[in-house]
Amino acid sequence: MNIGKAAKLSNLTIKTVRYYANIGLVKPEQNISSGYREYTDEEVAKLKFIGKARKFDFSIDECKELLSLYEDKNRTSKEVKKITLEKISQIDSKLNDLKDLRNELSFLASNCHGDDKPNCPIIDELSKN
Amino acid sequence: MNIGKAAKLSNLTIKTVRYYANIGLVKPEQNISSGYREYTDEEVAKLKFIGKARKFDFSIDECKELLSLYEDKNRTSKEVKKITLEKISQIDSKLNDLKDLRNELSFLASNCHGDDKPNCPIIDELSKN
DNA sequence: CCTTTACTCTACCCTAAGGGGAAAGTGTAT
DNA sequence: ATACACTTTCCCCTTAGGGTAGAGTAAAGG
Numbered sequence: 417m418n419i420g421k422a423a424k425l426s427n428l429t430i431k432t433v434r435y436y437a438n439i440g441l442v443k444p445e446q447n448i449s450s451g452y453r454e455y456t457d458e459e460v461a462k463l464k465f466i467g468k469a470r471k472f473d474f475s476i477d478e479c480k481e482l483l484s485l486y487e488d489k490n491r492t493s494k495e496v497k498k499i500t501l502e503k504i505s506q507i508d509s510k511l512n513d514l515k516d517l518r519n520e521l522s523f524l525a526s527n528c529h530g531d532d533k534p535n536c537p538i539i540d541e542l543s544k545n
Numbered sequence: 546m547n548i549g550k551a552a553k554l555s556n557l558t559i560k561t562v563r564y565y566a567n568i569g570l571v572k573p574e575q576n577i578s579s580g581y582r583e584y585t586d587e588e589v590a591k592l593k594f595i596g597k598a599r600k601f602d603f604s605i606d607e608c609k610e611l612l613s614l615y616e617d618k619n620r621t622s623k624e625v626k627k628i629t630l631e632k633i634s635q636i637d638s639k640l641n642d643l644k645d646l647r648n649e650l651s652f653l654a655s656n657c658h659g660d661d662k663p664n665c666p667i668i669d670e671l672s673k674n
Numbered sequence: 675c676c677t678t679t680a681c682t683c684t685a686c687c688c689t690a691a692g693g694g695g696a697a698a699g700t701g702t703a704t
Numbered sequence: 705a706t707a708c709a710c711t712t713t714c715c716c717c718t719t720a721g722g723g724t725a726g727a728g729t730a731a732a733g734g
Contacts, residue, residue: 468671473646486668493665497657500667507647517602518636528626536622538629539615542597
């Protein structure tokens with residue numbers, strides 16, 4: 417099938433599918449005379465797999481790893497779990513950073529009257545030495 | 546003072562300071578004969594201000610807004626608080642997304658034995674239609 | 675005065691993951 | 705033959721700078 421159908425079936429945009437072909441993630445045959453990419457059902461399955469992994473916030477590089485484990489029938493579940501746990505710990509660290517940030521900002525906001533006068537503790541904090 | 550000292554005093558890199566000059570955020574005079582940028586104490590204060598705002602996760606555009614409020618002695622604290630509250634709500638929405646993601650991933654990981662066998666619920670989930 | 679060393683300049687390419695659009699070719703239906 | 709849908713490659717754009725090259729400038733030492 418052509419790229420339009422492959423994109424529709426995998427719920428990706430054509431741009432995204434073409435990008436994955438360019439970086440060698442899912443590289444379909446290309447018709448010699450027309451140059452059109454020709455996707456197999458298996459390739460569409462890979463596209464779907466990547467789409468799901470991307471929704472789980474895996475980077476393209478991580479998707480590449482996961483995809484090769486997906487294709488490797490001799491993989492161990494240990495390898496897959498390792499990548500997943502790493503991603504969880506990345507998320508945890510981002511969560512902590514964001515929580516800290518939120519606390520600081522909300523402390524600043526709570527101290528600001530938010531009225532029509534110019535004096536503002538938020539500006540003061542940002543101006544502090 | 547030259548850019549090196551300005552960068553040191555503001556705890557920014559030279560690249561960053563030069564970038565801010567290029568985008569017109571903090572644009573010092575430039576010596577005509579040498580081309581060297583010449584920073585005043587006031588400009589260094591602005592750089593520090595921006596550095597702090599950036600640490601609070603404000604984008605460059607938001608910094609531009611904050612900086613103009615910082616310079617405007619007729620500002621109202623209402624305006625500053627508004628930007629801050631918007632940033633907090635952006636952070637909240639990111640926090641929610643990340644928490645959801647973490648739950649899903651940790652559910653997947655907890656169902657995966659993580660042993661030497663190839664069958665893996667994580668891969669299964671990513672392969673689901 | 676000359677040289678070394680430190681500092682600065684502009685200009686270019688790079689990041690992640692595509693999005694937008696142009697210009698040109700291809701496929702199909704009427 | 706023509707209209708319309710689909711696809712191709714190519715190029716620029718996004719954030720907030722980082723890295724490097726080549727060249728010019730400033731200050732210190734001999």
